[in-house]
Amino acid sequence: MVDTSGMSGHQIHGAGLEHVAEGRRKAGRLLMRAASALLIIVLLIHVLNLTGVIGFGFENWRPILFAYVLWSVALCVGQVFTRGELGYRALFVLPAVLFTVAMVIFPTLFGLYVGLTDWNLSSFDGRKFNGLDNFRTMFQDAFYWNALRNMVIFVLAVLIEYGIAFMLALLLSAQIRARKFFRVVFLLPFMLSPVAVSWMIGKSLLEFRFGPAATFARFLGWESPAFFGAPWIARISITVMDAWIFIPFVMILLLAGLQALPREVLEAAKVDGANAWQSFWRITFPLMLPVSLTAIILRIIFKLKLADIVINVTAGGPGGATDTVTSFIFREYRDRSNVGYGSLLAMFYLVLIIIVLTLLLSFARRRVERVT
């Protein structure tokens, strides 16, 4: 038996490792250094031109993008040249990393920088770094905190949506007639655009004057069926519309989970004399917890982005009762051209979401481990 204990990881998985010729290695290094130098020079020219240090440069950022693409390609080729087989392996990950840097990490960092500036598009002086001023403004902004409070209410409604979705999933997992048909029908709302739902339901079906829902409500004796006229009824109406779209999403996740449950456990419970209620609470529900938590967390993420229905139907009203963080940021940015402050609000919200979801996931993991 061969003793591999003294071998390095590369040696263990190093089948096919080859010797890289010095000339090839040098060419690879040269290529990467040249591309890096080009990228730095192009970037430097643009920055110096923008800051007025030199009198020439590029009209826009496009040359920097081209230089970055060139540098990325050179880096990938250079890895193969300098590291041989290991370089080839790096190509499995490197393009994705470079793409993520360009499309996620850089925009996030740039957004953070913009969030630390005073940038009103109408301002005569353009963008100005203002440190933590926007942060301080945010803490005194009643509209932002009102929107955050509304988000707590909207997120709590996810629990009710989950309950309804679970019931529907149980129904569709049972041996009912036309089961496949109902599965498709129940999924239809999720296929609709929230903007379309805003108009079809919020501005037509629930319309105070001619909407069928309002007419029916009058028939039932509600004299003034204004679904968006007072804070709580408006919140409920928005929640119902949003739930109508997303319950099918939660339902389909739960349905998949239900169908993956081990049948023998349920059958054993039945043999042991458990009734349906006991089977559900003692077996189905605990076994479904991992799927349930995934579904709830995904739904919360969707809910935290709630904006389109609110913008279209209530514009955040009445009196900010349905305003969401996203719809407020949208207004701050779009109507007031307040790019710097709007970006800071978005960044803060992102951090808040990450923290809340991390805590939630940690709590959920512990809870699931204990139950299962």
Place this chain on the structure above:
Amino acid sequence: MRVSDYNRIVAMQQTRRDVLKGAAGAASVAALGASGALAGFAGSAAAQESLRVELLRIPGIGVGSPTDADWQKVGEMTLAPTMANVEEGEFQGVELTFLGLNNQNLHNFLFRGFLKPWEAYTGARIKWIDLAQADYNPRLQQAIATETVDFDIIEMGAPFEGDVTGKGLASEMPEWVMEQIDMDDYVDYLKAPVGTWDGKTYRISVDGDAHNFNYRTDVFADEGLAAAWAEEGGAGEWGVPRTWQQVQAATKFLDGKKLNGFDLHGYLDAPKPWGGFGFYFLASRATAYAKHPDDPAWLFDLDMTPRINNPAWVRAIQDIIDALPHQPADQLNADPGTTAFQQFLAGTGSMLAWWGDVGSNARTSDGSVIGDVVGFDILPGSDDVYNASTGQWDTLASGPNYAPNMAYIGWGIYVMARVDSDPVKHKAAWSAAAHLGGKDLSLWASAYPSGFQPYRNSHFNIDEWTAGGYDGDFIGNYLASQTNSYNHPNAAIEPRIPGIFQYYSVAEDELARIFAGEFGAQDGADRIAAAWDRITDQIGRERQVALYRASLGL
């Protein structure tokens, strides 16, 4: 008129007026060609009139909303001024980008039809950028701030002139365009300084905005309501309110009343934000209180100190708070689009301040049910007016104070400076803009749903409208409300300062909270004032003050 017809007439060396006559009269081309006669001046004038009457009959008053075919027909019939300045195919290969609106399926939708014959004749092609009203301001501001102006022609309101012309982004209007569109025909308030910056002219007006007062004639002429008014101790005779005090009283009175079995409501407020444009509707309630005849300022002091929290504006806000409980139950969720198109034109409510679209839609839109029972006037006045310099309410010897709100100062067509470096593109862009701002075409746009209202002196010739099929009383009443607003000596004209919609948008947010009862009128107005001060500081107070004073003609 078809291009081929035009060429035949040109070949016969007819005058422009004969050309117009040829366009208007049935089979006139053949007749003129056959006779070879040259029409005299009187005949030419008659042809001009004939063209305008024919235009107003497309598709005809009371036969429903015009379609794209109608818009193209109008564009074709009004092409003659373009032909006088541009050779056929002169702009072959030129592509222009046009940024405009798609509100109510109007604006750009019409422009496309109007410009189709122009494209066919000149050879140019137009690429369209359609924007919803609420997206307009951010799109424009982004383009300016990031120096990515990607359009050659823009449909724009005068309030944005500070942002665009003030930053050197617009192209100066050539002489030949001024002649082609006959700028002297504009109503006075649309002449300089509106449309100009540093003495240069940039704007082709296609609209003349003012809020006027729309009311239901059947409600205010009803004998049963008059009797009930007297019985309930209403002040004076039951009739159309002429002051905001009367509007308030009528609104409270009508709550709970019925007419022909339908629930009645009085004035319709629009408390729901509308991308900043909703602020105009508070302003229309406030101008009679806030615009003193001796003071050109009404929105800000001369040093940009907001007046929004002075007693005049607070009184207007309080009026809305007081009126809302007497309006339809879902009024808190009504924006101006709802009040005009889903409520007033559809028969809900008896009084509404809006742009002239309500009048032009009343008898020409499929959605209107009030065509025969709608009347128009300038905005209501007030028994007293706030004097910002003394801090007192003045009662004028002349009677109530009227101050029509020239809300938005009308849409205009502007050509961007980026075409200046290319002479062919420059001429093409200005030619397209001039076609849209043409004298005859604008008459049609004033008469039918278009998003635009009358803005030329020639639009107020009632005979033309009656010849086109309008009822004389109706149109006389409508046009009087417009012209009396435009020419009012105490008209409240909006400041053309950069970022004006930021002020309006912030105000909308605070007003929504006031109307929902979160805090009182004064408290809310103070919050708006503080927010406005922050915007002024952020944009640059010194420059804003200078531009504000310039916009007031100081």
